[in-house]
Amino acid sequence: MNKHEIQSxxxxxxxxxxxxxxxxxxxxPILKIRDIDENGQFRGRFESFVEEAFYKKHSxxxxxTNDTIILNAAHNSDYVGSKNAFVPPELxxxxxxxxxxxxRVKDASPSYVNHFLKSPLGKKSLKNCVKGIHLYPKDVExxxxxxxxxxxxxxxxxxxxxxxxxxxxxKQHLQQLDDLLKGxxxxxxxxxxxxxxxxxxxxxxxxxxxxxEGTKCGPFGSAxxxxxxxxxxxPVWNMDNxxxxxxxxxxxxxxxxxxxxxxxxxxxVVDGDIVISRxxxxxxxxxxxxxxxxxxxxxxxxxxxxxxxxxxxxxVALMTYCKGRIGRLKTGPDxxxxxxxxxxxxxxxxxxxxxxxxxxxxxxxxKIEGIKSYYQQSLFELxxxxxxxxxxAFKGELDLSRVPLPIVTGDMSVTLAKLEGEAHGTVHKVPNxxxxxGDLKTLDSAExxxxxxxxxxxxxxxxxxxxxxxxxxxxxxxxQKLWELLEDEAPEWGATEYxxxxxxxxxxxxxxxxxQSYDEDGNRVQITSANG
Numbered sequence: 001m002n003k004h005e006i007q008s009x010x011x012x013x014x015x016x017x018x019x020x021x022x023x024x025x026x027x028x029p030i031l032k033i034r035d036i037d038e039n040g041q042f043r044g045r046f047e048s049f050v051e052e053a054f055y056k057k058h059s060x061x062x063x064x065t066n067d068t069i070i071l072n073a074a075h076n077s078d079y080v081g082s083k084n085a086f087v088p089p090e091l092x093x094x095x096x097x098x099x100x101x102x103x104r105v106k107d108a109s110p111s112y113v114n115h116f117l118k119s120p121l122g123k124k125s126l127k128n129c130v131k132g133i134h135l136y137p138k139d140v141e142x143x144x145x146x147x148x149x150x151x152x153x154x155x156x157x158x159x160x161x162x163x164x165x166x167x168x169x170x171k172q173h174l175q176q177l178d179d180l181l182k183g184x185x186x187x188x189x190x191x192x193x194x195x196x197x198x199x200x201x202x203x204x205x206x207x208x209x210x211x212x213e214g215t216k217c218g219p220f221g222s223a224x225x226x227x228x229x230x231x232x233x234x235p236v237w238n239m240d241n242x243x244x245x246x247x248x249x250x251x252x253x254x255x256x257x258x259x260x261x262x263x264x265x266x267x268x269v270v271d272g273d274i275v276i277s278r279x280x281x282x283x284x285x286x287x288x289x290x291x292x293x294x295x296x297x298x299x300x301x302x303x304x305x306x307x308x309x310x311x312x313x314x315x316v317a318l319m320t321y322c323k324g325r326i327g328r329l330k331t332g333p334d335x336x337x338x339x340x341x342x343x344x345x346x347x348x349x350x351x352x353x354x355x356x357x358x359x360x361x362x363x364x365x366x367k368i369e370g371i372k373s374y375y376q377q378s379l380f381e382l383x384x385x386x387x388x389x390x391x392x393a394f395k396g397e398l399d400l401s402r403v404p405l406p407i408v409t410g411d412m413s414v415t416l417a418k419l420e421g422e423a424h425g426t427v428h429k430v431p432n433x434x435x436x437x438g439d440l441k442t443l444d445s446a447e448x449x450x451x452x453x454x455x456x457x458x459x460x461x462x463x464x465x466x467x468x469x470x471x472x473x474x475x476x477x478x479x480q481k482l483w484e485l486l487e488d489e490a491p492e493w494g495a496t497e498y499x500x501x502x503x504x505x506x507x508x509x510x511x512x513x514x515x516q517s518y519d520e521d522g523n524r525v526q527i528t529s530a531n532g
Contacts, residue, residue, distance in 0.1 A: 001148055001396035007141035010105040010113070014072060014137060015096030016061040024049045031063070031096040033071060033083065038244075039171060040085040040118075050095075058095060063102065064479075065092045066110035068117055070126065072101035072135040076280075080135050081126040086114045089475065101135055109150060111157035115164075116145050119390035146394045155403040156393045163386045170379040177372050178245045181365065182321045188361055192318065192351050193325045199351035207310035215304055215342040217278070218297040219267055229254050234261040235295040237269060239277045239284075246320040247372065248275075248286045254298065267296040267303070274304040274312050276340060283329075283337030285319060287312040302342060313365045314358040318350060326350050434459055434481045443482075450500055453478065457504060461513065475501065 006012060018030060029046035037043055055062070063069070064087065071083040096102065105113050116122045122145070129139040148156070190196040208214025218224075229236070235252035243249050256264070269275060269288050276285040279300035288295075297303050306312055324331040327348050330338045392398040434456045442448030460474050475497070508514040 001146045001394075003144040004147040005141065006103065006113070006143050006145065009107040009147075010103060010141075012101060012103050012137035012140040013061075014098050015063075015069075015100040015102060016058045017098040018048070018050045018054055022050050022054055024051060027051050028055050029094050031069075031091060031094050031100065033097070033099050036069075036083055036085045038083070039168065040083065041168075042085070042088060042091060048097075055095060061095050061102075062093050063087050063091050063096055064104065065089045066105070066114075068103040068105075068110070068114045069096060069100045070103065070117065070135065070140075071099060073099050074133055077130055077133050080130045080133060081123065084114075084118050086111065092475075092479070101137060101140060103140065108147070109153035109157050111161065112153035113145065115157055115160045115390065116394055119394060120387055121391065121394050146396060148396065151405060152400055154405055155400045156398070158406040159398075159403050160386065160390055160393065163382060163389060167379065167382045167386060170375050170382060173375045174245070174372055174379070177368055177375070181317070181368050184364055185317045185321050185361065188357060189318075189351070189353055191325065192322050195351045197351075197353070199353050201349050202352040203346075204310075204315075204348040204350065205346050207306050209305045209307045213305050215302060215345050216267060216297070217342055218299045218301045218303075219264055220299060224256070224260075224264065224299065228256060228260055230257055231255065233257050235293070236298050237275055237288075237295055237301055238298045239280045239300060242275060242277055242284045242286045244281065244284055246284075246286050246316045247369070247376075248289055252295070256296070261294065261296065264296050269295045269297055269303060270305075272306075272312055274306070274316060276302040276304060276345075278302050278340045283319070283323070283340045285316050287316055302340065302345070304345065309355060310352075311355070311358040311362050313362045314353070317361070317365070434478060449497065453497060453500055454504060456481070457501070461508070 015031070023030075027049040028051065030048040030050055031046070032048050035043055035046060067087040069083075069085050069087060070081055072080065074080050074082070103113065103117065117126065122143075125143045125145075126135065126140070129135055129143065131139070147153075189199075195201075205211075205214065224236075233255040234257070236254035236256055237252070238254055241249050241252065269290060271288060271290050271292065273288045274285055275288055275297060276283065277300060285304075304315075306315070318326065323329070323337065327350060329344070329348070389398065437443065437448075437452050437455075442452060456478050457474065460477070505514065
């Protein structure tokens, strides 16, 4: 399969970070790193804003739907490129900070390029571009990606997108179970700061199995060198074996020999120990379930071993669900603890509930963990499937003859999914261009933009010939018209305009100009022209 550099069919550039003087508590939104979650999804809210003048000055930095945005700088090189998002319609026209690198595709499938950059092969290519703790646009533009014909690009993106949706569903199920467990915890024990049930405040050190073995930091570099790791043997815990939700994650990826294990017995991990990270995402922890298997902790971990009066499942839940509300422990912007060491644990105090109540909670945890294990295994298999499919697809080894082309316009997702369902049906492109506005200056105000959208929507509906209406296709057509009129100075329409359009769609449904029906074959709700 031929390979093309990204710069041959697109471009890469950084966003723009406003100075402290330019930042406001309200106004035009700025997309920060924390506004996108670990799964590449917009969290639905902004925390930073600027004035309209900033947007006009840096109009070329505005995001467009179907851009790919990648984290281009971090405190550690391992985190550079760790966030990757496919820009949804609600972020269209928003300016991203300079920590985002933006890849904009012109002569290829944006979804295909996004899937490549998220694939193991794409991540490796990005990692090879990292210089120090930065990822630079010119280096990304020189990345070569497999470049099949456009229709095959769409087929590959469609196939990988299906698997990606299943992965997202599994993650959502796991998150819902985590939320359920958190709710149960707070209902049973209350907030640790207000302590509504009046539990006695006791230090963690009282519950250590003994003063010597209660806490233990992992071996320092000289005690366990990288060269001493082997391909199989006694497992070594690292930070990747701890999930943010407080679960143990397998498989292990580091091992030592039995001989080395005997030298490091004091760092051993047994069933019921709590393993805590003290670097990276500081303070994430889980209960070790070793099934009598032997293991040790690595350098950046702490082992906590408790006696019978404090159940590990209760303590992990307390520290995971009530971060920033226990003792004097502080959390950073990412929600992780700012510091964690054995000294902090020794001084930690918290409300201590009766052991009987802890036991009741432990039973609930066990039941929910059983359900989570099923979803976790399914997620693991789906992620492996995604990796295998993407590897074959980008090596040209995938038989695409059985993969249908998605029957949608481009790679656009549908914002009003509840109204339109998933866009698997045929959508109509307006055959004639939308009319020019009488005065381009009307676009300088929100009222002018609102009036123009309404005017163009009326024209669009009059030209509407097919039986299915797509809000996404209309907004894409309108945005294209703006680019034709104003080129780089064109305003980028996003969440505000989509909200206005949604209101008008409901009004059109009420007036009978549009009708809503259920498509049995497609298993979705669709909107059609009353004249269609």
